[in-house]
Amino acid sequence: MTTARLSLGPIQEHWAKEKMLDFYRTIESSPVDIVYLGETVCSKRRSFRHQDWIDVAERLQAAGKEVVLSTLALLEANSELGYVRKLCTNGRFTVEANDMSAVQLLAGKTRFVGGPSLNIYNPRTLSKLVELGLFRWTLPVELSKNALAGIQQEMPPGVEAEVFAWGRMPIAYSARCYTARAHKVSKDDCAHCCIDYPDGLMLSTRDNEDFLVINGIQTQSARVHNLIHELGDPTALIDVFRISPQSEHIEQVISLFDQVRSRSMEATEAVPELRRFSASDLCDGYWHDEAGMASCIQARTA
């Protein structure tokens, strides 16, 4: 089998322009193969204008990366649809569709990628989208290794499977901005307060268990999803391992995934290192048909 590729997902949080530029400069020389670019959470975030994204896309492409432009996951206003249309007709870079509006705009016109917020739960759904031009898709985060295997048994040839392998999982979207709510204002009056939380805003239970992370209209798992063990498993049928950006130590995380990929390190050796660079405890429950927040591999090897 061919070596798995590493991808870098879209930045999910709101960062300042300089921070984003620095971040992607670092990525140019990193061993990731694919980079997903674009604002997928909130259209009010404007650190980067369209041309800034294109500039970064060109630099990453020149550095040998496959560049994919990601669309907004939740569309509400017609202006947002207008921007999705602009991305879908860009004519140069592949597009990752993160909702069915983007699929509609891409279908039958150009090859595209399906993002983790598209509901592709079974082979029949996947086949239909492949017929319309999809060539790679990210498994919805709540699906397991068994679900993926089931899809792959009936998958059309040539389709690539990607999994959300590292980072806090996006697990819900809403019309309401919870960061603004924490600041006691509505979304229209948010003053872009999410820029103060480059790794999101922690939501804990009343007995102080870190539970969720608020990122504007998106809700993430507090725990960091980690599937590095699958990268060390030659029988795993995964083409692309997605690493989700974090505000610090992304180079180290990418490097550890790369070392396990090249067999210069065992996954079990990498995990204690990854923990040092992780903002929270690790989890992998979904992958093992358990509650998403469960940590199965850890429990087994402990």
Added chain:
Amino acid sequence: MELVCPAGNLPSLKAAVDNGADAVYIGFRNETNARHFAGLNFSDRQIEQGLAYARRNETKVYVAINTYPQADNFAKWQSAVDQAAHYAVDALIVADIGVMEYAAGKWPELRLHLSVQGSATSHEAVRFYAEQFGVQRAVIPRVLSVKQVAALVDNSPIPIEVFGFGSLCVMVEGRCSLSSYVTGQGPNTFGACSPASFVRWTETDDVLETRLNGLLIDRFEKNENAGYPTICKGRYKVNDVTGYAIEAPTSLNVLPILPELLRIGVAAIKIEGRQRSPAYVGKVTTILRAAIDACRDDPDGFRPDRVWLSELSALSEGAQTTLGAYQREWQ
């Protein structure tokens, strides 16, 4: 504007039909629908009885097959579609592309509605389902403001159905994995949110705690009304402040904006609540029926009756109602 009412069982179906529903929606007794709760939903015999009752009273029956099958259980969704087709129901309410493709291919005469679980929030998303599978109506998630609903109705190739009353999903339907994150079971794959089998109520001294699979969702003092531990309605800490960080227990109620929904051309209003009692369904159906009729007769002069509003509040989660995302300030 059609009034679409929930029926979790035969008595609820009769209550909806008797009190003025234009259509009722039901589900089979398994995870093929998004109210897969113990003791709820219809056996074959009950479906036959329900259909006969509804037809005698000229009420349509829609069947929700609106969860997401996987490779190993797709056949169950297929047979649900076949069964609904066999009964010649008035429409299927579907979310999964694979299920839609199957239904449209095998039963081209069967009318399809896009479920709220399909998460379509723009006219291009709606167009996808209309063009690919001949879907004839879309139920939209509770995320758009009234103005945005109006724009969607204007541009959509098919009629739009919106939620009018009932428990409020504050997350986009079809894209919420909060429940599966905590329990392993959620709306998309299992057809239930915060399933009862994971709920624990623990009373200690003066405090009642509600937990879901061990995770603390809320804690109630003696003078507080304890609510069901739905994750998005719990109290949590954010920036050292404890409160309803996502949403307080509350129900959606569109009566204050009913004339606007009518004016912008919304095709149908749906009442949430297949898990509710026949008495609840009967009462809410009666009020919504009266409100829609009054609004149709005199849209400019329409004001929601105070008695209706207080009765609806009494039936609501947390005894309060909201316009939710229809109103921008809520967002």
